[in-house]
Amino acid sequence: MATEYVKVINPAGMHTRPAAQIVKTASRYKCKILMEVDGYTVNAKSIIGLMTLPASMGTTVKITAIGEGEEEAVKELKALFERGFDEL
Amino acid sequence: MNNQMDENPETKKPKDIVLKGIPVSKGYASGKAFIIKRNIFNLNQNGNYLNPSEEIERFKQTIVEYKNELLRYQNSISKEKSIATDILDSIKLLLEDPDIEKSVIEYIHSGKSAELAVELTYQKFEKDLLSVKNKFIRERAFEIEQIKNRFLELLINKKLSTTIPENSIVVAPSLSADQVIAFKEKNVAALITEVGGTTTHSSILARSFRIPSVIGIPNATKLISNNDHLLVDAYKGIIIVNPTQETYFEFKEKVEDENYITKELGDIIYRPTQTKDGKPIELQANINYKEELDEREIYLSDGIGLVRTEHLVPIRDFYDKNIGFDYFEQVQYELYHDVAVKVYPKPVIFRAFDLGGDKFPSLFGMTEANPMLGFRGIRYLLANPRFFKTQLRAFLRASVEKNVQIMIPMVTTLEEVLDSLRLIEECKEELKQENQEFDPNVKFGIMIETPAAALQSDILANYVDFISIGTNDLTQYTLVADRDNSQVSSYFSPFHPSVLKLMKYTINNAKRKGKKVGICGELASHPAATGLIIGLEFDSISVSVENLLQVKKWISEIDSSFAKAQLQKALRFSTSEQVREFLEID
Numbered sequence: 001m002a003t004e005y006v007k008v009i010n011p012a013g014m015h016t017r018p019a020a021q022i023v024k025t026a027s028r029y030k031c032k033i034l035m036e037v038d039g040y041t042v043n044a045k046s047i048i049g050l051m052t053l054p055a056s057m058g059t060t061v062k063i064t065a066i067g068e069g070e071e072e073a074v075k076e077l078k079a080l081f082e083r084g085f086d087e088l
Numbered sequence: 089m090n091n092q093m094d095e096n097p098e099t100k101k102p103k104d105i106v107l108k109g110i111p112v113s114k115g116y117a118s119g120k121a122f123i124i125k126r127n128i129f130n131l132n133q134n135g136n137y138l139n140p141s142e143e144i145e146r147f148k149q150t151i152v153e154y155k156n157e158l159l160r161y162q163n164s165i166s167k168e169k170s171i172a173t174d175i176l177d178s179i180k181l182l183l184e185d186p187d188i189e190k191s192v193i194e195y196i197h198s199g200k201s202a203e204l205a206v207e208l209t210y211q212k213f214e215k216d217l218l219s220v221k222n223k224f225i226r227e228r229a230f231e232i233e234q235i236k237n238r239f240l241e242l243l244i245n246k247k248l249s250t251t252i253p254e255n256s257i258v259v260a261p262s263l264s265a266d267q268v269i270a271f272k273e274k275n276v277a278a279l280i281t282e283v284g285g286t287t288t289h290s291s292i293l294a295r296s297f298r299i300p301s302v303i304g305i306p307n308a309t310k311l312i313s314n315n316d317h318l319l320v321d322a323y324k325g326i327i328i329v330n331p332t333q334e335t336y337f338e339f340k341e342k343v344e345d346e347n348y349i350t351k352e353l354g355d356i357i358y359r360p361t362q363t364k365d366g367k368p369i370e371l372q373a374n375i376n377y378k379e380e381l382d383e384r385e386i387y388l389s390d391g392i393g394l395v396r397t398e399h400l401v402p403i404r405d406f407y408d409k410n411i412g413f414d415y416f417e418q419v420q421y422e423l424y425h426d427v428a429v430k431v432y433p434k435p436v437i438f439r440a441f442d443l444g445g446d447k448f449p450s451l452f453g454m455t456e457a458n459p460m461l462g463f464r465g466i467r468y469l470l471a472n473p474r475f476f477k478t479q480l481r482a483f484l485r486a487s488v489e490k491n492v493q494i495m496i497p498m499v500t501t502l503e504e505v506l507d508s509l510r511l512i513e514e515c516k517e518e519l520k521q522e523n524q525e526f527d528p529n530v531k532f533g534i535m536i537e538t539p540a541a542a543l544q545s546d547i548l549a550n551y552v553d554f555i556s557i558g559t560n561d562l563t564q565y566t567l568v569a570d571r572d573n574s575q576v577s578s579y580f581s582p583f584h585p586s587v588l589k590l591m592k593y594t595i596n597n598a599k600r601k602g603k604k605v606g607i608c609g610e611l612a613s614h615p616a617a618t619g620l621i622i623g624l625e626f627d628s629i630s631v632s633v634e635n636l637l638q639v640k641k642w643i644s645e646i647d648s649s650f651a652k653a654q655l656q657k658a659l660r661f662s663t664s665e666q667v668r669e670f671l672e673i674d
Contacts, residue, residue, distance in 0.1 A: 013224070016174075016175075016178050016228065016289075017178070024181070043186065044186070045186050046186055046187035047181040047182055048187060048188060048217075048232070049187050049354055051217060051220075051225055051228060052217055052220055054220060054222070056222065
């Protein structure tokens with residue numbers, strides 16, 4: 001299991017477009033990937049799940065991956081957050 | 089949301105049926121109504137449930153079909169690129185969503201038909217979306233519903249309403265992004281929906297396709313019938329159903345006017361405001377009265393740079409009718425909130441009452457020998473804190489959408505800024521105690537319209553989020569000239585080097601402190617001043633509604649490096665005459 005904490009830095013928060021990017025990235029991995037905010041957890045490969053995640057700017061998101069490629073998955077997703085989903 | 093059945097103010101004549109909603113994509117349209125009824129799937133009926141594997145197969149087959157449809161749209165709009173592409177992409181991800189699939193399959197295994205399983209699954213997720221605090225996400229629920237509807241249509245093999253005649257006005261419960269694309273292909277004239285949001289994908293697409301669009305008319309699909317003649321004013325959000333001939337001709341005139349302005353000014357009015365070489369600048373509107381918010385210029389602006397609240401609020405009522413502080417606050421709150429909601433998501437700067445001077449001198453029952461040098465603007469407000477606080481509280485309460493900014497007028501000293509900030513803090517504390525919602529980070533700014541404030545702008549800028557230069561008063565106070573006094577009006581010139589230097593100095597200070605700086609005054613809409621204003625590098629310009637599009641055009645025609653050179657030159661002249669000559673002002 002691999003875990004990382006990241007901050008949402010883009011002003012609009014995690015709206016549809018970033019959510020779509022997360023899904024696309026996460027779906028490339030076989031492992032199970034979860035994102036958690038304040039005890040609320042969703043499947044990172046589900047766009048509808050991510051859309052309900054209360055992740056506005058400044059929120060800390062916990063990324064957990066379990067299974068094949070877990071380390072790389074978490075690393076790549078973390079980088080996506082840190083780049084502000086290329087929206088900055 | 090309003091659903092008033094207003095009547096034509098001129099009685100006796102035949103009446104128009106007027107429906108009011110929220111405009112989300114500007115424009116006018118006239119055409120025949122085409123109603124799209126809500127798909128009602130009887131949840132008690134379980135369709136032709138065969139067996140789980142059969143139902144799952146039908147579900148998966150429909151995903152493929154829907155995705156093919158999206159692909160076809162994608163190809164048809166390839167020129168339109170990014171926004172539409174992104175949106176179609178997100179619908180595709182929704183169709184492929186593993187959580188949705190898992191839930192649908194679970195329902196099917198529990199004995200539900202594919203239709204029912206999809207319906208129940210989407211309902212569950214819609215409910216989740218509606219419970220999210222973020223309003224943008226909540227608006228997505230309306231779209232999810234439409235995607236579900238289309239899915240169900242495909243599932244039960246109903247073809248998309250292919251028979252929409254060209255130039256129809258679509259009236260629907262709500263619309264999904266892919267439907268908007270389908271309607272664009274059919275050249276529909278306008279879109280009207282019962283629910284929706286300004287930031288839903290369907291609204292974003294309607295804007296990018298320039299399809300006039302109004303949302304938020306409850307029961308529109310019942311109030312309007314197929315083939316009703318509709319006039320859509322998607323600037324004001326008004327639909328007129330089966331208009332009288334007189335109304336129709338009036339409307340036609342408006343449409344022709346719009347076509348004329350569009351042709352005259354070109355497509356430029358729909359694009360973001362920027363100079364010829366692509367330097368962006370925010371172009372905002374000055375507002376005095378609520379009615380001005382309905383002008384189409386507002387929708388083509390970057391928000392409101394100045395609300396003159398002393399005009400917006402029926403301030404005389406407070407003094408004449410003795411309505412009391414609490415009620416006065418409520419009246420203000422409703423007005424401000426209305427404005428904020430109408431302008432949302434663009435920002436709106438409310439300027440606190442600028443009373444005294446030449447404005448409402450009679451209110452105070454006192455006479456001053458020199459009112460313009462007397463008890464006016466922030467001075468009056470701070471001397472009447474109970475009164476001032478009704479306004480600050482109303483501003484804060486109206487700030488829940490997070491697009492409200494507060495500005496104080498006629499600043500001359502640092503104490504005024506600090507005292508105002510303290511009062512705002514006090515109001516925030518009170519509101520917290522009362523459990524009233526407000527934006528804790530509401531932005532605060534000052535008007536720089538006296539030489540004292542301009543010369544101290546380096547210090548004042550430390551305490552504010554933004555600065556707005558009011559050129560009328562700054563000119564008057566710098567040159568000690570009342571422009572309404574014909575004997576000295578020749579002294580009144582915003583092009584005087586002293587005024588230009590004070591502006592430049594203020595802007596430099598604001599920029600150094602990283603604060604936004606705007607201009608709101610008549611200079612901003614002077615035809616010869618565009619170069620100076622661009623050269624001064626204001627972040628925003630706020631002009632009166634009637635000048636807004638013209639100024640937008642001027643800005644688009646000027647090159648920013650040319651403007652900078654022009655300003656440098658203008659700053660070296662010694663008299664306002666020389667500046668005027670240089671700028672070729674007669």
